[in-house]
Amino acid sequence: MLFANSGRLQYSISDIPNFLRARTLAAKADAALDQKKFQEVIARHAREGYDSFKYFDKQHWMRSKMMRVVELGLDKSSQGSVLDLGCGAGYFLYCCKYLGHSVHGMDLPDYEFYRDMIALFGISRTGFRIEANKNLPQLGKRFDVITAHQICFNGHKTDGLWGVDEWDFFLGDLMENYLNPGGTIALEFNEEPAIGFYTSDVRRYFESRSARIFRGRVILSQSKPQSQPSRSEGLLATSTAR
Numbered sequence: 221m222l223f224a225n226s227g228r229l230q231y232s233i234s235d236i237p238n239f240l241r242a243r244t245l246a247a248k249a250d251a252a253l254d255q256k257k258f259q260e261v262i263a264r265h266a267r268e269g270y271d272s273f274k275y276f277d278k279q280h281w282m283r284s285k286m287m288r289v290v291e292l293g294l295d296k297s298s299q300g301s302v303l304d305l306g307c308g309a310g311y312f313l314y315c316c317k318y319l320g321h322s323v324h325g326m327d328l329p330d331y332e333f334y335r336d337m338i339a340l341f342g343i344s345r346t347g348f349r350i351e352a353n354k355n356l357p358q359l360g361k362r363f364d365v366i367t368a369h370q371i372c373f374n375g376h377k378t379d380g381l382w383g384v385d386e387w388d389f390f391l392g393d394l395m396e397n398y399l400n401p402g403g404t405i406a407l408e409f410n411e412e413p414a415i416g417f418y419t420s421d422v423r424r425y426f427e428s429r430s431a432r433i434f435r436g437r438v439i440l441s442q443s444k445p446q447s448q449p450s451r452s453e454g455l456l457a458t459s460t461a462r
Contacts, residue, residue, distance in 0.1 A: 242290045246282040249318040253278075254340070261340055265333045272333045275309040285312040285369075292365065292406060295319055300364035303398060305350060306373055307343075309334055314341040324359065326350070349373075352386040355393050362400045369408045376410050384425045391429070391440065399442050407438040 258278065265272045275281060289295055289312070294302070299320045304313050307325030317323045327334055329347025338345045348357055350373035374382040382390075394405055409417040417436040418426075432439040 238290045239287060241295065242287040243283055245290070245295060245319070246279070246286040246315070249286065249315055250278060250282050252318060253314075257340055261333075261336045264336065268333060275311075275333075275337070281309070281311040282315065286315045288312060288367075288369065288406075288408075289315045289319065292367075292404070294321060294365065301361070301400075303359075303363040303366045305356075305366065305368040306371060307334075307338070307345065308369075309337040310341045310343050310345075312367065312369060313343050317341065317343060324361075324363070326356070352380070352382055353389050356398065359398070362398055362403075364400050364403045365406065366394055366399055366403065367406045367408075370410050371407060372410065374409075377412065381412060381419075382422070383419065384421055387422060387425060395442050401442060403442050405440045405442075407440075409436045409438070411436065 262276050286295075294300070294316055299322070301322040302313065302316045302324070304310075304316075304323070304325050305327075307313055307327045310325055313323040313325050323343055325338060325343055325345040326348050327345065328349055335345075346357060346359065350356065352375070374386070391405065399405065411417055423433065426433060426438050426440070429440055
């Protein structure tokens, strides 16, 4: 294995083609960005501490989020719609937008750095705090792909970590109100102290929903009528190793 990240090896030799493609696409997406305006945003928030500072490394975030785009097949699929929950500074959605997809983000409403970055990228965004057993706000449209990267809204590193009931409510809301038939939900978890990415009960729950689970990521696909093609068909078809 190779490509170490924070002391943990993230990618294997089989990932090299995706990694190289992501790096090339990320460079093109970066070049298309207004560099002067990016530096103005950075200068405006330079004294805010780590929560903002960690996103200043544009090359790193462009590459890592474009890697997620490539892994989901969004670099080769027809133009679709993507909703990113907990979108943060918006790098993932910008990569999707650069490739021609319609995108929308959702994150905390009161973080000015996020708002400035989203504005820089020209992305639509809904300010909302995602909480357990609480429906998301209606957005007036559905999406082919719904993502949540490095999830914190699940009570990450707290005593209120989501269990099976909370995830069942959350996924039910997404599938009933936001996901297109045949669409895909892609979740990426942060590790929790002592337990890994999630409890064994939560893992069994995801498995009961025929999720594909690997490297702290959980991929769920909604069934669709046979006569209705899905823009997200084939997502992660070759990335099913547990």
